[in-house]
């Protein structure tokens with residue numbers, strides 16, 4: 001059996017990235033209007049959130065923008081037990097959300113759940129739970145302009 005080595009690694013790199021037209025328009029809309037935008041493919045009719053410049057299914061350019069409601073259905077979720085630099089303190093929940101009227105899953109934080117109550121957390125984080133976006137008080141043009149999604153109903 002080959003020995004498996006483990007090294008400690010610390011990445012702390014400051015850099016800037018151009019977000020491009022689709023992500024920039026998406027984030028400006030979150031910041032200025034509290035509106036979630038997606039793009040719809042004119043060929044296969046799929047709607048993407050976050051928006052994509054090209055359809056991943058048929059590779060067609062997409063320039064049809066649609067407003068998407070801030071509600072959706074939880075398709076999957078997990079509870080993170082370790083914090084990451086720049087992220088929320090652990091434990092926290094992450095969900096894959098099918099926003100209403102879209103064909104993709106939007107990954108975001110799920111809050112408003114007492115994670116210390118495991119039975120309650122399991123119930124609220126199961127597939128099919130309806131969720132709604134909760135907006136940040138201060139919006140800066142980032143994905144965290146939606147602070148989190150919370151269960152509704």
Ligand SMILES: [Zn+2]
Nearest residue numbers: 041044055058
């Ligand atoms: Zn398409």
